[in-house]
Amino acid sequence: MAEPHRIVVVGTGLAGASAAGSLRERGFAGDIALIGRDRHRPYELPALSKAVLLGEADEPDWVHEADFYDGIDLVTATSVTELDLGGRAVVDETGARHPYDRLVLATGSTPRTLPVPGADLDGLHTLRTLDDSLALRAAFGDGVRVVVVGAGWIGCEVAAAARGHGSRVTVIEPEPLPLHRTLGPVVGEVFRDLHAEHGVTWRLGTGVTEFVGTDRVTGVRLADGSTVDADVVVVGVGATPNTALAEAAGLELADTGGVAVDASLRTSAPDVYAIGDIAAHFHPRHGTRVRVEHWANAKDQGATVAASLLGEAEPYTANPYFFSDQYDLGLEVRGLFDPLTDDLVVRGDLAERSFIAFWLRAGRVRGALNVNQWDDGDALQALVDRQAEVDEGTLRSGELG
Structure with missing residues (x-):
């Protein structure tokens, strides 16, 4: 697969900007265009409901410093209105055409x-x-x-x-x-x-x-x-993935929502990829399609798609990860689990809000939540990634790793 000369990314959120950054880190010297509706340069979303909303910061966490985009065609405050897959170009609201050798869709989602x-x-x-x-x-x-x-x-x-x-x-x-x-x-x-x-x-x-x-x-x-x-x-009742462009262009959509992509984030069309909120990717760890709207997914899929764009075809294998801060409570969630049907095992004290919760399916760890406990993150990640078979007594009080 020959290296592309020009890559267009539709979407200027974390996923799209991470893809651009990872392409440069991998030595891609060709043209990159980032096109999106937001008037600001790319930023991360978590601070919007945390530090910015609390008044602890007036700016979000920017994905890159401003001068990073000196070598990238960053088009803000502009919507893409058409994917011309046959002509290998995207068309924006002004009628301008942006040709591509490879295309990344990172159009995010819209609050319901x-x-x-x-x-x-x-x-x-x-x-x-x-x-x-x-x-x-x-x-x-x-x-x-x-x-x-x-x-x-x-x-x-x-x-x-x-x-x-x-x-x-x-x-x-x-x-x-x-x-x-x-x-x-x-x-x-x-x-x-x-x-x-x-x-x-x-x-x-x-x-x-x-x-x-x-x-x-x-x-x-x-x-x-x-x-x-x-x-x-x-x-705050959830978000809808922005798949209208993909659907109009005839890309395969997943039954559960989002754009269907393989383990390397390729869509059903040649040289077209999808990442972030819209990507319903085939997950090798779980053997099914997974679509995740969290920060880590957007960031990490940006890195994975950069490899795929350059012909390395890395599978995306990361488990979902999320963090939250509310008052004096901080937490991290890892894994893909169903809290209404999987077995819950708690380590620590729920009343004191200092605990780890595990969700097991058929005796294997499918998910973990740590609340106000920060020493076992790597061990929890390993348990979830391996879907480790661990007895409940060990999870409640034994060595985790």
């Missing part, structure tokens, strides 16, 4: 909204971009009534940040507990109690039927008929 009356009122926010984070931070304040819809990772981190600004926070979640489908009921109770102790009001087991207001939101009406007063509403 709720299809209920009042969804277009002022005062409703989602959180995806730096501008979103700065606008939301400006809306927080002492005594401001903030309603967060959704108690996943974004919802929980937003709630913690809003409380840090002195806002009065209510979180609405149809599931019985926060993070219920992500960490299961036992660990979900830990997060429910954590936020309650910091003054968050929970409205669990009910959904939203309407956002109330004339021009600006003043409340959120729930399925049980009650209304929660609001000055600011944050909708």
